[in-house]
Amino acid sequence: MANTPDTILKLCDEQMTKSMEHLKKELKSVRTGRASPSLIEFIKVEYYGSTQDLKNLAAISVPEPTQLLVKPFDVGAIGDIKKAVEASGLGLNPISDGKQVRINVPAPTGDRRKQLVAHCKKVAEEAKVTLRNARRDANKLADGLKGSGIPEDELETLKTEIQDLLKKRETEADTITTAKQKEVETL
Numbered sequence: 001m002a003n004t005p006d007t008i009l010k011l012c013d014e015q016m017t018k019s020m021e022h023l024k025k026e027l028k029s030v031r032t033g034r035a036s037p038s039l040i041e042f043i044k045v046e047y048y049g050s051t052q053d054l055k056n057l058a059a060i061s062v063p064e065p066t067q068l069l070v071k072p073f074d075v076g077a078i079g080d081i082k083k084a085v086e087a088s089g090l091g092l093n094p095i096s097d098g099k100q101v102r103i104n105v106p107a108p109t110g111d112r113r114k115q116l117v118a119h120c121k122k123v124a125e126e127a128k129v130t131l132r133n134a135r136r137d138a139n140k141l142a143d144g145l146k147g148s149g150i151p152e153d154e155l156e157t158l159k160t161e162i163q164d165l166l167k168k169r170e171t172e173a174d175t176i177t178t179a180k181q182k183e184v185e186t187l
Helices: 005-028 075-087 109-146 152-185
Strands: 044-047 051-052 058-064 067-074 092-098 101-104
Touching: 005 051, 005 109, 044 058, 044 075, 051 152, 075 092, 075 101
Parallel strands: none
Antiparallel strands: 044 051, 058 067, 067 101, 092 101
């Protein structure tokens, strides 16, 4: 398919959308004082020689506001699930009763909250870098159209639209990140 201003803009928008979806997924897994299945559902578990997301191996529920309950589809996976949660770096202590795993989610300390806010900022900055890379790639494709019969003013309009798209996505990233930071800071 030949590059046209419309296909370049569409490609840029798709790349930026993927970046935003990744940002949302990363921020979902940042721990707040409340228990939420999204906190652990993407923990990688070594299971029979392959790596799986925890959500593919077990049902995750919230029986109490500060507790998660993990019920594996295969009871044989309990040890692997417990090991993966302990190794996740989330500071959680899973307790197994042989059939399921309970995870108490304590409220983070003040220092831990500061670390989590800093992590949110880092993840947001990484997303912005990805957005800017999408803009750079789209601008290179636009520059490649010079001399192909497309009017110069149309190419300038394309570059302006790409820049506007970047500004919109960066603002969206800031809004999402600020909301998550407030959630982390709130007891």
